[in-house]
Amino acid sequence: MSTLEIKNLHVSxxxxxxxxxxxxxxxxxxxxxxxxxxxxxxxxxxxxxAYSIAGHPKYAITGGSVTLDGTDVLEMTVDERAKAGLxxxxxxxxxxxxxxxTNFLRTAATAIRGEAPKVRTWVGEVKEAMAALNMDSxxxxxxxxxxxxGGEKKRHEILQLxxxxxxxxxxxxxxxxxxxxxxxIVSEGVNRVKSNSDLGIMLITHxxxxxxxxxxxFVHVFAAGRIVEEGGPELADKLEEKGYAEYVTA
Amino acid sequence: xxxxxxxxxxxxxxxxxxxxxxxxLAGLLDASVxxxxxxxxxxxxxPTGVSFEVKKSSDLGPISTTTDEATLRVxxxxxxxxxxxxxxxxxxxxxxxxxxxxxxxxxxxxxxxISAGVNSHATxxxxxxxxxxxxxxxxFSLATGATLNVISLQxxxxxxxxLGRSHAVIGKDATFNSLIVTIGGSVVRLLxxxxxxxxxxxxxxxxxxxxxxxxxLEHRMHVDHNIPNGKSRVNYKGALAGDKARTVxxxxxxxxxxxxxxxxxxxxxxxxxxxGARADSVPNLEIETGEIVxxxxxxxxxxxxxxxxxxxxSRGIPADIARxxxxxGFFQEIVxxxxxxxIEERLMSRIDxxxxxxxx
Numbered sequence: 182m183s184t185l186e187i188k189n190l191h192v193s194x195x196x197x198x199x200x201x202x203x204x205x206x207x208x209x210x211x212x213x214x215x216x217x218x219x220x221x222x223x224x225x226x227x228x229x230x231a232y233s234i235a236g237h238p239k240y241a242i243t244g245g246s247v248t249l250d251g252t253d254v255l256e257m258t259v260d261e262r263a264k265a266g267l268x269x270x271x272x273x274x275x276x277x278x279x280x281x282x283t284n285f286l287r288t289a290a291t292a293i294r295g296e297a298p299k300v301r302t303w304v305g306e307v308k309e310a311m312a313a314l315n316m317d318s319x320x321x322x323x324x325x326x327x328x329x330x331g332g333e334k335k336r337h338e339i340l341q342l343x344x345x346x347x348x349x350x351x352x353x354x355x356x357x358x359x360x361x362x363x364x365x366i367v368s369e370g371v372n373r374v375k376s377n378s379d380l381g382i383m384l385i386t387h388x389x390x391x392x393x394x395x396x397x398x399f400v401h402v403f404a405a406g407r408i409v410e411e412g413g414p415e416l417a418d419k420l421e422e423k424g425y426a427e428y429v430t431a
Numbered sequence: 432x433x434x435x436x437x438x439x440x441x442x443x444x445x446x447x448x449x450x451x452x453x454x455x456l457a458g459l460l461d462a463s464v465x466x467x468x469x470x471x472x473x474x475x476x477x478p479t480g481v482s483f484e485v486k487k488s489s490d491l492g493p494i495s496t497t498t499d500e501a502t503l504r505v506x507x508x509x510x511x512x513x514x515x516x517x518x519x520x521x522x523x524x525x526x527x528x529x530x531x532x533x534x535x536x537x538x539x540x541x542x543x544x545i546s547a548g549v550n551s552h553a554t555x556x557x558x559x560x561x562x563x564x565x566x567x568x569x570x571f572s573l574a575t576g577a578t579l580n581v582i583s584l585q586x587x588x589x590x591x592x593x594l595g596r597s598h599a600v601i602g603k604d605a606t607f608n609s610l611i612v613t614i615g616g617s618v619v620r621l622l623x624x625x626x627x628x629x630x631x632x633x634x635x636x637x638x639x640x641x642x643x644x645x646x647x648l649e650h651r652m653h654v655d656h657n658i659p660n661g662k663s664r665v666n667y668k669g670a671l672a673g674d675k676a677r678t679v680x681x682x683x684x685x686x687x688x689x690x691x692x693x694x695x696x697x698x699x700x701x702x703x704x705x706x707g708a709r710a711d712s713v714p715n716l717e718i719e720t721g722e723i724v725x726x727x728x729x730x731x732x733x734x735x736x737x738x739x740x741x742x743x744x745s746r747g748i749p750a751d752i753a754r755x756x757x758x759x760g761f762f763q764e765i766v767x768x769x770x771x772x773x774i775e776e777r778l779m780s781r782i783d784x785x786x787x788x789x790x791x
Binding site: 278 | 749762
């Protein structure tokens with residue numbers, strides 16, 4: 182049982198007009214096996230929360246803490262956070278020209294596991310995970326995310342989730358840009374990882390659509406850089422009906 | 432073609448020499464320094480249809496004219512010429528490898544002519560390693576329908592001075608693919624140049640260079656579209672790391688009035704890995720006819736893409752390995768054209784090693 186604990190997190194970014202505070206005191210605790218949906222309007226800071234936990238250099242932590250089983254995550258380098266068991270499925274996965282998916286996955290798995298995976302079992306492992314996500318085998322030879330469709334990029338993110346087996350996954354708008362079939366395949370992938378590994382999930386989304394496939398235990402409404410309401414799955418139904426209007430003050 | 436007699440050393444004010452550190456050329460352009468003529472190429476076992484001979488320079492003169500002072504010096508001083516000839520219709524599946532025997536600190540000149548016969552198909556790999564002070568004149572003659580792939584590797588030691596022109600005269604419907612890799616040497620200045628002798632011919636000039644502390648690596652293309660329906664593609668990629676690492680890329684493409692139907696595109700991309708390095712990139716396109724298929728150029732010089740590094744690091748990959756992956760990826764497009772895994776890995780490993788040395 183692991184715990185990811187975010188306490189009173191404040192985060193700023195530097196803009197041309199000076200520093201701008203995006204997160205204004207976020208409190209959230211996620212335990213293994215739990216799925217927390219973070220829902221909120223565009224621009225509320227949901228992605229900033231995701232990237233700050235992963236350690237993107239653009240975001241400056243100005244207050245608060247993030248710990249994984251009591252260990253300070255904010256002190257870790259980006260790769261150390263991944264090795265500690267955090268995974269961020271990005272909304273816009275980055276293209277890395279000239280680096281094949283095969284090479285990338287193997288390098289990442291080697292780093293996370295602390296030793297190179299054995300060739301024989303590894304090839305099978307990758308093939309199986311790709312097949313489960315309906316990914317063509319020629320995918321492995323392509324450059325990371327280069328020329329991938331929106332759906333392919335998201336499947337590639339979930340493929341990494343399956344292979345890297347983190348303790349906690351932050352899924353940042355994984356549902357955006359997916360058609361119904363792709364959404365189902367991607368969601369099944371997430372559920373499969375969770376059933377195999379007691380994964381804790383922070384599911385960031387704007388829409389309730391993905392929650393039909395990935396059932397949240399908790400729903401948090403995010404607005405203006407903090408969590409403004411919390412509840413169970415029924416809160417998502419209310420958002421579906423009424424939108425975010427009541428949380429957004431002019 | 433007679434050898435020039437009125438050689439004049441460049442002063443550095445010439446457009447063609449303004450980037451080059453003339454004070455580091457170890458006498459190669461100094462008329463008072465006598466140059467040794469050398470035929471240091473060693474050809475391995477040659478397949479049927481291929482010959483390699485050393486001939487008198489006076490019996491086998493140059494096939495092209497040039498104004499390049501270093502090449503003129505070679506033509507003035509070279510007594511012999513190495514001639515690799517691929518006969519008509521010869522199709523080779525394995526590459527021909529030309530290696531140099533060990534040269535040294537003595538300034539030397541070298542002439543090489545490679546003739547590709549009608550409808551022949553061959554790959555030649557020219558491997559330069561060790562230390563040398565060398566000026567060379569390489570020419571390629573492609574007969575009708577020939578395909579000639581040339582991979583030229585400059586894996587020199589740190590002291591080498593190397594000035595060279597490699598000029599292709601491409602016949603009707605022939606295809607010339609050149610790949611130049613320069614990762615060693617103190618000063619390397621190469622002129623990959625092309626002219627066409629028949630319509631429908633195609634040239635692809637690719638290159639990769641990697642400069643660290645104090646290295647000056649210069650590549651100056653000149654593509655002369657002088658005949659209709661010619662095609663050319665230029666794609667050079669470079670990376671620089673360390674103090675006073677210096678690269679120069681000049682891409683001159685000339686479309687003459689007669690060259691209707693020309694299709695050309697040139698691209699140069701540079702990656703600056705540390706402060707203190709400098710890349711010059713100058714594409715020049717001169718067009719004398721509007722009746723062309725296409726003409727374009729692009730040049731970019733930038734730093735590491737932080738988003739790429741973040742993406743890799745967020746998957747547990749340590750920063751230094753992430754940087755190495757990105758650089759390997761940057762060069763992959765060029766290196767993969769070699770189609771020889773052993774050479775590809777050797778080049779990439781050397782780049783990895785030099786990156787580590789400069790701490791990039």
